[in-house]
Amino acid sequence: MKSCVKCTRLFNNIYKHRPHVTFRSITGLQAWNEELSTDLKHKIEDHWSSRLISPAYNENDTSREKYYVLSMFPYPSGHLHMGHVRVYTISDAVARFQRMNNKNVIHPIGWDAFGLPAENAAIERNVAPEDWTKENIQHMKLQLKQLGCSFEWDRELATCDSEYYKWTQELFLKLYDAGLVYQKEAVVNWDPIDKTVLADEQVDENGCSWRSGAKVEHKLLKQWFIRATRFSKDLLEGLDDPILQDWRDIIKIQKHWIGECNGVLFDFDLLKDSKQIDFITLWTSTPEYIEHCNFVAVSPNNTLAKSEGEILEDGTKKLFIHAKNPINNESVPIFVTDQIEFLDRTDSYLGIPGIVEQDQVFCDKFKIQYRPINLLNEQEIEKKRRLVCKKAQALQVGGYWSSAKLRNWLISRQRYWGTPIPMIHCEKCGTLPVPRTDLPVRLPKLNNKSSQKRISNLNDSLEWLNTVCPKCKGPAKRETDTMDTFVDSSWYYLRYLDRDYKEDMFNIEKAKKMMPVDLYIGGKEHATLHLYYARFVSHFLHSLGLIPEREPFKRLLVQGMVMGRSYRIKGTGQYVPESQVKVIDSKRNKAVHKETNQPVVMSWEKMSKSKHNGVDPSEMLKEYGIDTTRLLILADVAPTSQRNWNSNTFPGIINWQRRLWLTIQEFINHRNSFPKEISTEEFKKLDDYLYDSRNFYVKGATFNYCTSQQLSVAVSKMQGLTNSLRKVPPALFAYSLQFERALACQLILLAPMAPHFASELWSGFTSAPHRLNTDSEIQWDKTVLEQKWPIVDKDHKLDLVCQVNGVETMAIKIPKWEIEKLSKDQAMNLALEQKEVQEKLITRNVVDSEYTFYKEYEGVINIITVQKVRRKVGEN
Incomplete structure (x- = not known):
């Protein structure tokens, strides 16, 4: 469609007799005689808010590729803040972009509604947490709709809804059935203000609570744990899965958190007077020699340190408790000591004196007998490791590779507002799971009167607490701990697929079609905890054959604060x-x-x-309008960077919107009038300029929408296209096919970010007479959000960039259709034929070379060849 003889004939033909064809126009306000004021923006947004096209995911459509875009669901605090505005504007822009690229988009929303903040706020106001939370959800839902976000509200869920947490309890029971849940006494982090246990990750470097800021105390309590360490090695290796894109620093954070999985965990029963009283999990880097362990050492900080025992020299205490080796059933002594060098973040140690020198020294000092060990060769070590681990796994006493520092997931919380743990305690039968037919175990209702006192935990409700044992039918009590809210958020992305599914946690068949999440958007503050727990649950469910991939999130967009x-x-x-x-x-x-x-x-x-x-945000929307606020939060700074909110940057966006408005005004006026003619040569030159501008900025904006995820740069590219449109004289507005195409692209590129404003601009664009593009490129009778995403013209020349030793030497201009078919060898030969490249190769004394060749975005963006060369050996 580039200008040539055909374009010149078209220009001459239009000048002589301009065709007038009647088309259906898109109905907007049509206030094209007015200046763009804030009041007019509000009118535009009011007009389009109920008219924006946001098709939901079509489960029966197999012709289009699915695209699951997910933003981390918010805690319902009652009011959106600018961080919310940023993440959900990004999410919405991406969802709209993917729909316009013919993707079958899944874009759900929900509420991370349990937890301490809601409970504490309810206590302060003497209301029930449930009432407080539901009111906040309704208010924030209204604000999100005001922001113009195209969420699929029929997928909406809240973790505090019993129809959701029923399935969180089912997840708990699945983990329990797999031997991954246990209860034991442990020294825990106790928040004296919020009166609940905190996981290690919820305590800052100063020993203070992440929520209340109080100095954390240490208490010995019986707690529920999930054996997340069983999947340590899988979770570590999963970070190298090629499915992951743009995880960048998050991979480093996760790897650091998990640690090097260079040892194996084993559960040793603790025996007192030959009776089992508990167990201790011990790590060793030499599992092949576990049958030769002679003692267990714990630090003074370990739970067992306060147990009775015999005091030895240097303050070491030999406990009256023994540890039973699960592999050979032999009992070994336990010592509380500081004479052993414990690994970082550990307080227990498995002593094998025949292997480690410090173990031998310890045994000699405290007169612990041990046998010499015949060292194994590498082949024997591998064989023995497999046998030992296999036996431990069969006995459900460990046998899985992990790091020494990683801990199991402590999920007990001693507060009311959380998912009840579905366990029952019977004096006769012990601790049993709640039958699945009795799920959900609902929280007891609290009216305002019962909320006027401080809510401590579920012990406050005796009627709820007392129940019947599912086995002997005798009296029993419910578990009063609730789950850490990270359990609720560890699997919500699966429930979105079918919120009303009744048979299980999620619809397995839909998960096979719709998982994994293609793009997950959220804050870096969740890089350790939430992503680790969500990945663990995904790996666990995959091990049961319930979901198709181990990793739940293919691509991350970690937005800055x-x-x-x-x-x-x-x-x-x-x-x-x-x-x-x-x-x-x-x-x-x-x-x-x-x-x-x-x-x-x-x-x-x-x-x-x-x-x-x-x-x-409400004041921002009031003062500037929805789309201006959306553009302001997306412009200037990349989504992944910290955003310093400064009103000095506002005029650029506001002026850009005015220029776009003025462009449509002038387009309508010039198409309805007869502007001054220019020469054919000048017309062709400017028409070609618009052709090149359109392709250049479509290429750049698309790349930054999709590949680099630099939405701020996409805004800059769109502003560049506006500059090109504003440079040409009225004759191009009136008679140029390339102006018409470029202006259409301008509005389509804008639509995902500013859907209301772009829709009104499009209505003006389609209302103008004398349409020149009569093929299917522009769908004149459809809204801007129903348009196809523009692509680079086949004849447009792209750059084939040649680099020598990483330095750009030259760029070869090649038509897009030709560059798409270029093979690696053809690209290499083409580069080597260039004089500039040959000169560089001669001056570098190249003896051999290698190169890579890739497409940045499905042939639409530049195809680049990179040639790497090595100098002769010994050359400086």
């Missing part, structure tokens, strides 16, 4: 509002308090009401 400018009085540290501050030098962060003239420290911090640096 939205930061606000804070002001603190130097010396006191008191936060003050910006209105009370006089800024002297913003570049040097110099400011003073207006009333006292005291120095003020300026910094960027996470938005917070207490810091007076928060921005209310």
